[in-house]
Structures are given as C-alpha cells and as structure tokens.
Amino acid sequence: MLNTPIDPAKMQLLDAILPHVAFDGWAPSAFNAAVAEVDIDPAHAKTLCPRGAVDLAVAYHQRGDAEMRAALATADMSDMRFRDKVAYAIRLRLAAIDDKEAVRRGTALFALPHMAPDGAKLIWGTADAIWDALGDTSQDGNWYSKRLILSGVYSATVLFWLGDDSFDQQATDAFIDRRIDDVMQFEKVKASVNKNPLLKPLTGPLGRLMGSIKAPSQTPRADLPGTWSEPQ
Template sequence: MFPVVPRGSEEDREDQVRERVLQSALNFVPQHGWSRNALIAGAEIEGLPSVAHGMFPRGGIELVLYFYASSNQKLADMLAAETRLSQDGRMQKKSTELFIRDALETRLRMLIPYLSKWPQAMGLMSLPWNAPEALENLKTVVNDIWFYAGDTSVDLNWYSKRVSVAGVYKSSELFMLQDSSDDFRETWSFMQRRINNVMKLGDLAGQMQPGSIDGVGTFMSGAIEIVSYILSLVPPSF
C-alpha cells in the first residue's frame, strides 16, 4: 500500500529546495552578480544538477527579490525583538528619530557584502515588469519601521511618513554605492541629514489645518519630489 502524501507536501518540498538554492546562490553574487550563473553555482552547492536553475525562469531578478524580502524579514524580526525588550523595560526606549535612523542603517548594512554588484540589482528592479515587486518590497521596509516605531497615524501623516522614509532609504542607498569612507561614515551622516528633513516635513504635515491650500501645496510638492525620485532613481534635490 502506498503512503498517503499530504496535499501540498510536494509544493512545500519544492519551495524548500528553491529557498536552499537561493540562499546558497547569494554566496556567489560577489563573483557572478545577480545572474543565472550564481543560481547554477547555488544549485551545485546543494547537490543539485546545474539545470536546477530552471526553477527560476525569471533569472537573476528572483535572486534579487529573495535577498530583498529575506533581508526585510530579518530586519522586522530584529525590530520586533527590540520593541519587546523596550516594552518589558529591559531596554531603554529610543526616540522615534533614533529608532528610524538605527533601523535604516541596519537594513542598509545588509547590502555591504553585495555592494559592488548592487547597481546591477537596482537595474533589474527598475525594469517595468519588475518594478511593482521592487516597490512592494520597499513599502514593506518602511511599513515595518514605522509600525515598530509605534506609529498610529491614520491621516495624511500616514502617507507622508512612509513616502519620506522611503526617500531617505533610497537616497542613502545610492550615496552608499560611491562612499569610500571608513565604515561608510559619510553615508550615515548623509542619511541623518535626510532624516532631519523628514522630521521637518512631518512637522509641516502635522501643522496643516483643513482648507490650508498653501500648506497642502508645500507638503505635496515635497512628497511628489520624493515619489518621483523613487520611481526614476533620480536623487531628490533637498
């Protein structure tokens, strides 16, 4: 009598194999970039034939998206643990500004092992057919940061906070690519200046009164500039 195989078990096993290959393939990104060759090397490390890269019909972008999503999850786990410690009184609660700064730096540091090949990843994510998933991953980063920072806003502030922090992340990411300072010291200084601008923008949004056309116009021009930057990879001029 044949054993009963639970429904979905085959799909689960395939997902596990895919994840093993992707995780192993990350070790070859510095050598092969975000490419099929990295996927082939990852499959071979896992004892699979080189044709196993066929499990990734979209090629290198699947490796980029895996890295992005798994890094986001790693950050979320770290922020959740920090939040629990601060709520239990075992860690001093940080100010919102410091919490955001530390979270952004933590996430950006995850790029360091792959920094020389990161422009290729950014290029792949900017392609029209990949951009929706790339923007969704970016949205996850900023949503998680604000959630664990304790944000409870439900008005225009909700959008302004997330768009602004997304702009800080992407501009700092670009700056980091050409930063040769020790331990990326200049990147963190650049990022702090952008965060200072975010706090000013947040104050403006919070001070706006219903019907204040001038306030809305000023706020929206700043927000639109950041959104345009995210979509076009052109740094905002602030």
Template sequence: MADADLKDATLDELRLALAPDIAVSAMFDGWTDAALVSACEMADVDPAVGRLAFKTSGLGGRAMDMIDAWVGSVDARMEAHFADGRLDNMPIREKIRSLVWFRLEAIMGLEESLRRATAVQAMPQNAPRALKQGWSSADKMWRLAGDTATDYNHYTKRAILAGIYGATLAVFVEDESEGKAETAAFLDRRIEGVMKFEKAKAQLLGKDREHFDVARFLGRLRYPQN
C-alpha cells in the same frame, strides 16, 4: 534555516534560505542562473530544485525573483533582530535610523551585488516590482517602529521612508569612507530634514488640513540640494 533542514523546506523557505548566498555569488556572476547554481552548491541543494523555487512567469523573471528573495531575507533578519522590543523607548527618529542602519549593515560588503540588483530593478519592466519591494520594506520598518496609522499618514509615512531608504542605498553603494561615514551623515540629514518638514507642516496646516505632494517631496529626497 540550517542546510540540513533544506531537504524538507518549502519552496518559500528555500528561496529565503538561498537568497544570502545568491547575493554573494551575484557579486561575480550577476543575478543569473550561475549565481543560483553556486548558492545551491554551497547549501547542498539540487540546482534543479533551486530553479524550481525561483521559477516564475512574472515581470522581471528569475533575476527579480532572486532580488526579491534577497530583500525578503533582509526583512526577516531585521524583524527577528528587533522582535525583543529594543526600539520601544527610542524617539521615533532613532527608531527609523536604527532600522535603516541595520539593513545597511546586513548588506555590508555586497555593494557590487546591490549595484547589479539596482541595474536590474531600473529596467522599465521591473519598475512596478522594485517599487513594491521598497514599499514593503518601508512598511515593515514602520510597523517595527510601532506605527499603527491607518489614514492618510499610513501612506505618506511609507512613501517618505521608501524614498529615504532608496536614496541612502544610492549613497551607500558608492561610499568608500571608513565605516560608511558618508552614508551615515547622509541618512542623518535626510531624517532630520523630514523631522523639520513635519514640524513645519503641522504648524502651518494643522492636523485637519494636510495636503502633501508625495512625489515632489520624494524627488527632493533623492536629489537633495544640500
């Protein structure tokens, strides 16, 4: 949404519009009121209106609201980018890789903002919202990939992808290699590991006898033995 349109924006639209600039300011000011005010100034929005858009009484307060809006803005960019059906003829692993990598490219250069956001999300009172954010993004990725599962697989696919994405973000934020080559290699290994696991699981258990410990598997993704 162009800055000129923000005067007529709803509060939901304003949150998404301000979120990218808040993320830029968060590199220096953290996820604070100062970052919000800076974003409002860049967008020529009254800071009082900006504060109203992020007014909350929920867990995590305004910082989590701003982070949630940032995640939502990346979700929106991803959905718009892939709305043309460019994923349709790709193998599933390439669909997932393309979606995850798009999200990483969308926040390239904002590693310090991500590091600070992760610290906020890691606070005990913010864990439920952080998990919800990861689940929501994973759900959107699977839907763009064409997944229509409504059974047990609906939940395991999203839990596994949320684990992959979270683990990849942890590598991304510390990766100083050219073109984030280490992150790309890590992501490829995680996706390949899931593909091999799913193939072995199908062979051993059969379609009607799947029993899968999601928590244990996500732990292996986050702390791989390599």
C-alpha cells in the same frame, strides 16, 4: 505586512548564487550555477523560482527585511527620540546586508523598466516593515504618506551607501541624519500650516480627504492598496 518565511531550499539557492552575482549579476548563468552547486532538481528549482535569479534577488532583499525586524524586536529603544528610532531602523537594515555587490547588482536589475515595479514594491516593503516595527497605528492617508516618505529616504540612503568608502560608514550615518532632519522639518511645516486659521478653507477639506483613505488593514482584502470612501 505578512512575514512569510523563505523556503529552506530557496535559501540554499540564495546562498549558493551570491558568489556568482558579483561576476554575473542576478542573471540566468548565476542561477544555473547555484542550481548545480546545491544539487537540486532543476525542475524543482524552477518551481521555487519561476523567474530564476530575479526571484532570488527578491528573496535576498526580503531576508534583509526579516533580519532587520528581528533586530528591532530585541532592541532597547526606550531612550530614543522617534526620529532616532527611524534612523536606527535604517542603519539596522543596512547592517543586515552581508554582500554589498549583491545589492549593487540588484539596484541595477530593479532599475530596468520592466523590473521597476518589483523594485518599488521591495522598497515599500522595507518602509512598511520599519513602520510596523515602530508601532505605527495610522489608519488613514497618513499610512501611505509615512511609507512613501520613508521609501524615498531609504532608497536614497542605499544609493549613497553604495558609493560610501568612508571609515565605518560615517558618511552614510551623517546622510541618514540629514534625510531624517529634512523629513522632520517637513512635518513641522505641515503642522504649522494645519494650525493656521487662515488656511483652514484649504487644509480642512484636505484633512477630510486624507481621512477618507483607509489603510489596507481596514479593507475586506488586506492585499489591496486601500479603499476610498466619501468624505463625511
């Protein structure tokens, strides 16, 4: 996943809009107030953010992803089990959030039907950033399934975290551990099914099917979701 730095002027607008988001949400009024405070030409602000506050909401999420990647890059996880590394990455992503109300308002924004594709893309991007940081090397259908599962875990965690008023977010920590345990149980069941000789007539073709799906890095255009090739 490409990690494109956010334009400095856009970062200024993002910092300026956050105090207004708590009251107005990611709305045009909040965007206009940020533009006035930064003292930037409105035309230039519109060039940086064609959709106004929506683009700043996207930038806020992407900034959190960038902070998580930076924290993971310097973290010593050598003694952690892999499941603990994934849980740790999710906790780092939550720790990168400096404004809970901005996330609450963003969750409401991206739940709107016309904004749902943007919201799904952002969550997918977070899952992709975590897997990349943890050194994922899958190149077939597993590339997609890993990110799909982690997207579900992370989005559920955020919703739980928004309502968590426990001391030091202990309830959220426990929630993350339970979700990761659920995923690991699923993986154990999947592994046992794949090893069962009685199920080979079913799992064999499915495995070849998954192997024929290529991760984006293997395609001529890396921005495409994937490619399809005939099973060998």
